[in-house]
Amino acid sequence: MSTNVSRLVLANATLFDGTSRELTSPSIDIAIEDGRIAEIGPGLAGHAGDGDEVIDCSGKLVTPGLIDCHVHFMADGDFSPNTHAQTPFSMNFFRAAERMQRTLACGITMVREAGGSDLGVKEARDEGLIAGPRMQLSISILSQTGGHGDNWEVCGAHMPGMLDAHPGRPHNIVDGPEEMRVKVRELIRAGADVIKVCTSGGVLSPRDDPQHPHFMPDELDVLVAEATAAHRFVMAHAQATEGIKNAVRAGIRSIEHGIYLDDEAIEMMLEAGTYLVPTLIAPMGVIDAAERGVDMPTAVIDKAKGVVDVHRESVAKAISAGVKIAMGTDSGVTPHGQNLRELAEMASLGMSPGAVFEATTRVAAELMGIEDEVGTVEVGKAADLAVFDGTALDTTDLRNRVAMVVQQGQRVA
Numbered sequence: 179m180s181t182n183v184s185r186l187v188l189a190n191a192t193l194f195d196g197t198s199r200e201l202t203s204p205s206i207d208i209a210i211e212d213g214r215i216a217e218i219g220p221g222l223a224g225h226a227g228d229g230d231e232v233i234d235c236s237g238k239l240v241t242p243g244l245i246d247c248h249v250h251f252m253a254d255g256d257f258s259p260n261t262h263a264q265t266p267f268s269m270n271f272f273r274a275a276e277r278m279q280r281t282l283a284c285g286i287t288m289v290r291e292a293g294g295s296d297l298g299v300k301e302a303r304d305e306g307l308i309a310g311p312r313m314q315l316s317i318s319i320l321s322q323t324g325g326h327g328d329n330w331e332v333c334g335a336h337m338p339g340m341l342d343a344h345p346g347r348p349h350n351i352v353d354g355p356e357e358m359r360v361k362v363r364e365l366i367r368a369g370a371d372v373i374k375v376c377t378s379g380g381v382l383s384p385r386d387d388p389q390h391p392h393f394m395p396d397e398l399d400v401l402v403a404e405a406t407a408a409h410r411f412v413m414a415h416a417q418a419t420e421g422i423k424n425a426v427r428a429g430i431r432s433i434e435h436g437i438y439l440d441d442e443a444i445e446m447m448l449e450a451g452t453y454l455v456p457t458l459i460a461p462m463g464v465i466d467a468a469e470r471g472v473d474m475p476t477a478v479i480d481k482a483k484g485v486v487d488v489h490r491e492s493v494a495k496a497i498s499a500g501v502k503i504a505m506g507t508d509s510g511v512t513p514h515g516q517n518l519r520e521l522a523e524m525a526s527l528g529m530s531p532g533a534v535f536e537a538t539t540r541v542a543a544e545l546m547g548i549e550d551e552v553g554t555v556e557v558g559k560a561a562d563l564a565v566f567d568g569t570a571l572d573t574t575d576l577r578n579r580v581a582m583v584v585q586q587g588q589r590v591a
């Protein structure tokens with residue numbers, strides 16, 4: 179090993195390395211060099227050289243940097259058209275920067291941006307102008323006319339929202355296979371790492387029904403073919419049973435929300451290896467927002483109340499059937515920084531704490547296709563780590579336990 183490169187050694191850590199559901203070791207050292215994990219083993223702190231920094235992590239739990247597979251940095255728990263209308267255009271980007279920092283402070287070092295942020299948001303972080311999780315971007319959310327991403331209102335106005343087209347964010351309403359082909363290409367041109375589509379109605383859109391499927395199979399086939407040709411995965415906002423099944427049949431990689439899962443849908447997901455990203459705190463967040471006084475149509479509040487219980491039942495069924503679960507919060511619907519609530523909710527539906535951490539690290543990385551880079555604590559991987567006070571692999575009160583966050587070898591929070 180070279181002598182002039184300074185190393186950071188986390189010493190005496192209780193390690194959950196993400197390769198299984200169990201704690202890896204009650205006391206181990208992790209050496210970080212050049213942003214990567216250089217060595218793992220006992221006694222590394224003892225041979226620390228000049229300029230090496232040793233941080234004693236006894237009594238602390240070290241995990242891979244956490245991954246949230248579903249966030250929206252262009253919203254923050256208030257999605258009323260009035261708020262969008264009163265927000266100066268560029269203010270959205272400054273606010274996103276602060277929300278990204280809040281997310282990073284939770285130990286979340288990587289996210290999938292599920293609609294809203296454009297390429298500049300990602301590049302500003304990658305250049306070091308702002309701090310935040312690394313991200314895969316979907317940029318926009320494809321919706322059929324009248325679908326979950328369509329802000330047209332019955333008065334004839336298009337209400338302002340977080341998906342309005344701008345030079346970095348292509349228009350998101352698309353109908354028919356040929357338009358779909360062009361739109362996926364436009365999104366990839368704009369910098370999308372993943373394509374997001376709504377294969378059903380949703381909660382926050384007043385004029386559609388979460389129980390209706392959206393887009394026809396011929397449109398979804400073109401979408402997946404175009405994305406696949408560009409080596410992109412597709413994520414589907416899918417709440418309706420038929421919308422979920424259409425997404426799985428089309429070869430879409432992950433079902434987001436999955437509110438109305440039936441046994442056949444679960445069987446199909448197991449067969450195809452489709453991931454479920456539950457976002458359990460999202461409908462709860464809509465109800466919280468209504469209680470805080472955020473101005474929303476009553477149809478939206480009623481829909482949120484109508485889905486909370488069935489959503490939990492669906493996700494619990496998927497968990498016990500063995501569907502691959504990856505953690506995602508839909509933060510933006512809830513205020514950013516509350517992401518770790520999702521882990522406790524997942525555990526409340528029957529996942530062991532170890533399974534929850536696995537879903538928030540390695541399985542999330544596999545969903546995003548970045549498992550060679552992040553998701554576990556192994557030699558050669560990026561040094562993305564979350565450090566918690568106390569050694570328990572436990573999901574309650576996690577936010578208050580975050581002691582340190584390391585991203586690409588740098589202490590960032």
Ligand SMILES: [Zn+2]
Pocket residue numbers: 248250292508
């Ligand atoms: Zn979302």
